Amino acid sequence: MAKYQQLVDQLREQIEAHIWPTGEKLPSLRQQAEQSGLSLMTVMHAYEVLESQGWIVSKPQSGYYVAPRAASSRARPPVQAIARTDQADTNSFVFDVLQATRDPAIMPFGSAFPDPELFPQRQLMRSLVKVSHTLRPGDALNNLPPGNEALRKILAQRYAQQGITLSPDDIVITNGAMEALNLSLQAVTEPGDWVVIENPSFYGALQAIERLKLNAIAIASDVQQGIDLQELEQALQRWPVKACWLMTNRQNPLGYTLSAERKQQLVALLARYDVAMIEDDVYSDLYSGQDKPLPAKAFDRDGRVLHCGSFSKNLVAGFRVGWVAAGRYAQRVQRIQLMSTLSTSAPMQLALADFLSTRSYDTHLKRLRQTLAKRKQLAQQALRRVLPADAHVSDTPGGYFLWIALPEHINTTALYHLALQAGISIAPGQLFSSGDQFSHCFRFNTAWPWDSRAEAAVETLGQLIAQLAGARR
Amino acid sequence: MAKYQQLVDQLREQIEAHIWPTGEKLPSLRQQAEQSGLSLMTVMHAYEVLESQGWIVSKPQSGYYVAPRAASSRARPPVQAIARTDQADTNSFVFDVLQATRDPAIMPFGSAFPDPELFPQRQLMRSLVKVSHTLRPGDALNNLPPGNEALRKILAQRYAQQGITLSPDDIVITNGAMEALNLSLQAVTEPGDWVVIENPSFYGALQAIERLKLNAIAIASDVQQGIDLQELEQALQRWPVKACWLMTNRQNPLGYTLSAERKQQLVALLARYDVAMIEDDVYSDLYSGQDKPLPAKAFDRDGRVLHCGSFSKNLVAGFRVGWVAAGRYAQRVQRIQLMSTLSTSAPMQLALADFLSTRSYDTHLKRLRQTLAKRKQLAQQALRRVLPADAHVSDTPGGYFLWIALPEHINTTALYHLALQAGISIAPGQLFSSGDQFSHCFRFNTAWPWDSRAEAAVETLGQLIAQLAGARR
Numbered sequence: 001m002a003k004y005q006q007l008v009d010q011l012r013e014q015i016e017a018h019i020w021p022t023g024e025k026l027p028s029l030r031q032q033a034e035q036s037g038l039s040l041m042t043v044m045h046a047y048e049v050l051e052s053q054g055w056i057v058s059k060p061q062s063g064y065y066v067a068p069r070a071a072s073s074r075a076r077p078p079v080q081a082i083a084r085t086d087q088a089d090t091n092s093f094v095f096d097v098l099q100a101t102r103d104p105a106i107m108p109f110g111s112a113f114p115d116p117e118l119f120p121q122r123q124l125m126r127s128l129v130k131v132s133h134t135l136r137p138g139d140a141l142n143n144l145p146p147g148n149e150a151l152r153k154i155l156a157q158r159y160a161q162q163g164i165t166l167s168p169d170d171i172v173i174t175n176g177a178m179e180a181l182n183l184s185l186q187a188v189t190e191p192g193d194w195v196v197i198e199n200p201s202f203y204g205a206l207q208a209i210e211r212l213k214l215n216a217i218a219i220a221s222d223v224q225q226g227i228d229l230q231e232l233e234q235a236l237q238r239w240p241v242k243a244c245w246l247m248t249n250r251q252n253p254l255g256y257t258l259s260a261e262r263k264q265q266l267v268a269l270l271a272r273y274d275v276a277m278i279e280d281d282v283y284s285d286l287y288s289g290q291d292k293p294l295p296a297k298a299f300d301r302d303g304r305v306l307h308c309g310s311f312s313k314n315l316v317a318g319f320r321v322g323w324v325a326a327g328r329y330a331q332r333v334q335r336i337q338l339m340s341t342l343s344t345s346a347p348m349q350l351a352l353a354d355f356l357s358t359r360s361y362d363t364h365l366k367r368l369r370q371t372l373a374k375r376k377q378l379a380q381q382a383l384r385r386v387l388p389a390d391a392h393v394s395d396t397p398g399g400y401f402l403w404i405a406l407p408e409h410i411n412t413t414a415l416y417h418l419a420l421q422a423g424i425s426i427a428p429g430q431l432f433s434s435g436d437q438f439s440h441c442f443r444f445n446t447a448w449p450w451d452s453r454a455e456a457a458v459e460t461l462g463q464l465i466a467q468l469a470g471a472r473r
Numbered sequence: 474m475a476k477y478q479q480l481v482d483q484l485r486e487q488i489e490a491h492i493w494p495t496g497e498k499l500p501s502l503r504q505q506a507e508q509s510g511l512s513l514m515t516v517m518h519a520y521e522v523l524e525s526q527g528w529i530v531s532k533p534q535s536g537y538y539v540a541p542r543a544a545s546s547r548a549r550p551p552v553q554a555i556a557r558t559d560q561a562d563t564n565s566f567v568f569d570v571l572q573a574t575r576d577p578a579i580m581p582f583g584s585a586f587p588d589p590e591l592f593p594q595r596q597l598m599r600s601l602v603k604v605s606h607t608l609r610p611g612d613a614l615n616n617l618p619p620g621n622e623a624l625r626k627i628l629a630q631r632y633a634q635q636g637i638t639l640s641p642d643d644i645v646i647t648n649g650a651m652e653a654l655n656l657s658l659q660a661v662t663e664p665g666d667w668v669v670i671e672n673p674s675f676y677g678a679l680q681a682i683e684r685l686k687l688n689a690i691a692i693a694s695d696v697q698q699g700i701d702l703q704e705l706e707q708a709l710q711r712w713p714v715k716a717c718w719l720m721t722n723r724q725n726p727l728g729y730t731l732s733a734e735r736k737q738q739l740v741a742l743l744a745r746y747d748v749a750m751i752e753d754d755v756y757s758d759l760y761s762g763q764d765k766p767l768p769a770k771a772f773d774r775d776g777r778v779l780h781c782g783s784f785s786k787n788l789v790a791g792f793r794v795g796w797v798a799a800g801r802y803a804q805r806v807q808r809i810q811l812m813s814t815l816s817t818s819a820p821m822q823l824a825l826a827d828f829l830s831t832r833s834y835d836t837h838l839k840r841l842r843q844t845l846a847k848r849k850q851l852a853q854q855a856l857r858r859v860l861p862a863d864a865h866v867s868d869t870p871g872g873y874f875l876w877i878a879l880p881e882h883i884n885t886t887a888l889y890h891l892a893l894q895a896g897i898s899i900a901p902g903q904l905f906s907s908g909d910q911f912s913h914c915f916r917f918n919t920a921w922p923w924d925s926r927a928e929a930a931v932e933t934l935g936q937l938i939a940q941l942a943g944a945r946r
Contacts, residue, residue, distance in 0.1 A: 040502070044517055125608060128604075132598040136594075176814060179815075341652045347792065
C-alpha cells in the first residue's frame with residue numbers, strides 16, 4: 001500500500017473513532033510530516049485525499065479541520081472509494097489469467113473472447129485479399145486518425161439505424177476497443193482526477209485508472225438492475241468526479257443491460273454534474289430478442305458520452321479494430337492517438353470497411369446470437385447440475401458470460417489455481433474489484449462448443465468447488 | 474505557463490539576482506502560498522522543482538534554504554531543463570503540421586515518412602494474400618503480446634547478424650515504433666520523473682513526456698557529433714534522471730549518427746548512474762556505406778536499453794508494426810501493452826513474418842538506400858541554389874532528412890505558414906524543442922521523386938525565405 005494511503009486510512013480510523021472529533025484542527029502538514037516520518041509531499045497527498053473524500057476541510061491561512069458529517073453516513077460509506085494503491089499484484093494476476101487462456105490445452109472458461117470458430121473467417125479473408133489487390137502505397141496516410149472514411153461512414157450509418165445521429169467525423173478508429181477506452185479516459189481526465197466505475201467492473205478499467213494515476217470510485221452494481229443510480233448521485237455530490245467508465249449493455253462481468261429509462265436517467269444525472277461518460281459497449285451486438293438495445297449515447301445531448309465499440313467480440317479478434325464515437329472530445333482523442341500509436345493498421349481498416357459494406361455482417365450477427373444463446377443455455381444447465389445448491393448463477397439475456405456466486409466461504413482465487421492445474425481456466429471475482437467482496441464469485445465464458453470436453457471440464461470444476469466447500473466445513 | 478513554473482522562474486531569478494543569497498532561508502510553504510495567492514500544492518511543486526534543479530535545499534524540521542552554487546555554473550546553466558508546462562499549443566501545432574502532410578496537393582517536405590512508392594508493395598501484398606489463405610480463427614490469441622513468435626525470431630536473427638545476442642522473448646511486437654517508445658517510457662518512469670532527451674529532439678518524445686507528466690531535460694546536440702556527453706553527465710549528476718529517450722542513428726531532426734565509441738561511452742555513463750535508455754532506432758536500416766551501424770543496445774550489458782525499431786520508415790507505413798527489444802523490461806512492456814491496446818493486429822504480424830522470411834527485404838533495403846541517397850543529393854543541390862548564402866544545410870550520411878539553419882532572424886514558423894499557402898509543407902524547428910532556439914531552422918524531407926514539381930516547390934521555398942529575410946532587414 002502506498003505510504004500516503006496508510007496515513008489516509010489511519011486518520012480516517014481516528015476520525016471515525018472520534019480521536020479527532022468534528023471541528024478539531026489536525027496537525028499542520030509539517031507537524032504531521034515530522035511526527036510520521038513521512039515526506040511533506042506524502043502528507044500533502046493524504047490530506048488532499050481526505051479532503052476530497054469529505055473527511056476534512058481546509059481553511060485558508062489556518063489549516064485542516066475535521067469535517068462535520070452525519071454519523072449515519074460515516075457508519076456505512078455509501079460508495080467504495082478506492083484511492084490509488086500499488087496494484088502491481090492485481091495487474092500481475094490479470095496478466096497470468098490472460099496468459100492462461102492462450103494455452104490451447106486449457107479449457108478457456110476464463111477467456112473474455114468468444115470461440116473464434118464462430119467468426120466468418122472465409123468472408124473476412126475474402127475482403128482482406130480484395131484489399132491486398134487494391135491497396136495503394138499512399139493509403140497509410142489516408143487512414144491516419146480519425147481513420148478510414150468509408151469505415152467511419154458505415155459506422156455512422158449503423159448508429160443512424162438506431163436513430164442516433166452523429167457525423168462520421170465524431171468517430172475515431174482505434175486499435176481495438178481497448179485503445180478506444182484508454183484514449184477516451186486520457187481525453188477527459190488528468191492524473192489525480194476521480195473516476196466512477198461499477199463494482200464489480202471490467203479489470204481493464206481498474207488497470208487503466210491505476211496506470212493513469214486516477215482515483216476510482218466503485219459504485220455498487222446489481223446483477224439484474226445494474227449500477228445503483230442513487231449511490232452514483234451521492235458519489236457525484238461528494239467527490240469531484242470528472243468521468244464515469246461504465247457498461248450499459250451486457251456489463252462485464254455481471255451481464256446486466258440497463259433499461260432505456262435508466263440509461264436516460266444516467267445521462268441526465270451526468271449532465272447535471274457535468275461528468276463525461278466513457279461507455280464501453282463492446283457487446284452491443286450480442287443482444288437477445290428482436291431489437292438491439294440503445295446505448296446511453298442515444299440520450300446524450302451535449303457530446304459528453306464517448307461511446308466505444310469493437311469488432312473483436314463479434315466478428316474478428318485479431319484485426320484489432322475498434323472505434324469511439326467521441327462527441328465533443330473527438331479531436332482530443334485523435335491527437336492522443338497520434339502521440340500513442342499513430343493510427344490503426346490501414347489494411348485492417350480497409351478489409352473491415354469492405355466486409356461491412358456487404359450484407360454478410362448482419363447475417364453473421366444473427367446466427368452468432370442464436371448460437372451463443374444455445375451454448376449459454378447448455379452451459380447453465382451443466383453448471384446447475386454440478387454447483388452447490390446455494391450457488392447463484394446469473395440469468396441475464398444476451399452475451400456469453402455467466403456470473404456465478406458461490407457460498408461466501410469458497411474462495412474463487414483458490415478455485416482458479418486448482419482448476420488451472422486441472423486444465424481449466426475461470427475468471428475469479430478478484431479480477432473485477434479492488435476489494436475482496438467478490439472473492440466467492442467467478443465469471444464463466446459460455447461461448448464454447450458444448451462437447452464432451454466442456455462437459456468433463458464442468459464436472460471437474462464442480463468437484464473442485466465441492467472440495468473447497470468441504471475443506472472449510 | 475503553469476502557475477508553479479511562474480513561481481519557479483521568479484524565485485530562480487531572485488536567487489540569481491542575490492535577492493535570496495546563498496544560505497538564506499526561503500519563506501515556508503504556507504507563507505509562500507499566502508504571499509503569492511497560490512495553492513500549497515503549487516508552492517510545494519515549485520519548491521520541489523527548484524530543489525531537484527539544485528537551486529534550493531530542504532533541511533529536515535527546518536525549511537528551505539538557497540543552495541550554495543558556483544557563480545559560473547549559474548551564469549550559464551549547462552543544460553536546458555524543461556519542467557512540465559501546458560503544451561497544448563505545441564501539440565496542436567504538431568497536429569496541424571501532420572495533418573498538412575496528408576493532403577496530396579501539398580508537397581510533403583515536412584513529412585516524417587519517405588515516399589511510399591519506394592516500398593515493395595507487390596511483394597508485401599503477396600505475403601498478405603498468403604496470410605489471408607492460411608490464417609486460422611484462433612491466430613489472434615497466438616499473436617497476443619509479446620507477439621508473433623516467427624516474427625520475433627526473425628528480428629532476433631537480424632540482431633544476431635550484427636553480433637547482438639538477445640532472445641526472441643526480449644522482443645515485444647507493437648503497433649509501430651510509436652507504441653514501442655510510449656510503452657517503454659511508461660515501463661521505466663512514474664509521473665514526475667525526469668527524462669533526458671536531445672535538443673532538438675523528435676516531437677513525439679516531447680509529447681510523450683508531457684502526456685505522462687514527466688519532466689524533460691534537453692541536452693544540447695550537435696548536428697555532426699550528436700548529444701554532448703559532458704553535458705549529459707552534468708545533468709545526471711544534478712537531476713534524479715530515470716531514463717533517456719535518445720536516437721543514436723540518423724537522429725531526427727538533425728540526422729547525425731553517434732560513433733560506436735560514443736555509443737559505448739553513452740551506455741557506460743547511463744549504467745554508472747543507473748539510468749534506463751529508450752533507444753529510438755527507426756532509421757537504422759537507412760545507413761550509408763557498407764555496414765549497418767550498431768545501436769547503443771549493442772553495448773548494453775545489463776538490459777537497461779529498450780531498443781525500439783519499426784518497419785514504417787523502410788518497408789511499409791500502413792501496417793503499423795514495430796517492436797522493442799526491451800531487455801529487463803520486456804515483461805513490463807507486455808503488461809502495459811495488454812492494458813493499452815491489447816496487441817498488434819495478427820494478419821499484419823503474420824504478413825511481415827512471411828515477407829521477412831524471404832530474401833526480398835535485404836534486396837529492397839539496398840535499393841532503397843541507393844535511391845534515398847540519390848534523392849538527398851539532388852535535394853541538397855536544389856536547396857543550395859535557392860537558399861541564402863549564410864544558410865547552413867546539414868550534410869550527414871544516410872537517412873532522408875536535411876536540417877537547415879537559416880539566418881537567425883528568419884522565423885521558420887512564419888515560413889511554414891507562408892509555404893503551406895503555396896502548397897508546400899516543411900517541419901519548422903519549433904516542433905523539435907520546447908524552447909525557441911531553433912526557430913530559424915527546419916527539417917526537410919528529401920525522400921521524394923526529384924521532378925519538376927519538387928524543383929518548383931524548392932524554388933518557391935527559396936523565394937519565401939528571401940521575402941522573410943528582406944522583411945526584417
